Amino acid sequence: MAYSESYACDVCGKKKESDGWWLAWVDCFPGQKPEEDQPLIKLTRWQTYHAHSDGVKHLCGARCAGTMMDRWMMEQHADPDAHCQTA
Template identity: 55%
Template structure:
């Protein structure tokens, strides 16, 4: 018996095919100008199975969904700038 993993785009719900070129997205925080300051960042990388299992990663099927995700992330940052890097 073989094991098959399936992935779904976290933006539009498309299912990933074997040959589809997908992306992963991560939110992170980097140090700011002072020790108590952090700056939110969003990162995109090529799809990699070993990183795709991280519970914080978003699976993205293409550029349009990446742009939608980035727009949502930016709106969230604008709406609540202090929540981004809660410790």
């Protein structure tokens, strides 16, 4: 029996049917003290293994990556004292 996976862009909802997709996630940029830690966003080329990781967003291309970045930046401006989320 064949196994198939499907992915959808976390911004526009388009189904993954081609190459050229991207992965993005929020990480932590450490400050000199824990209270100075700041969230940051990371972006990399598609890799199926990492597409399964918690918190990773699937992006169909540059336009949706830019939209996600814009939304994330707006959230950061709305809460400039935000620090990294700890699990």
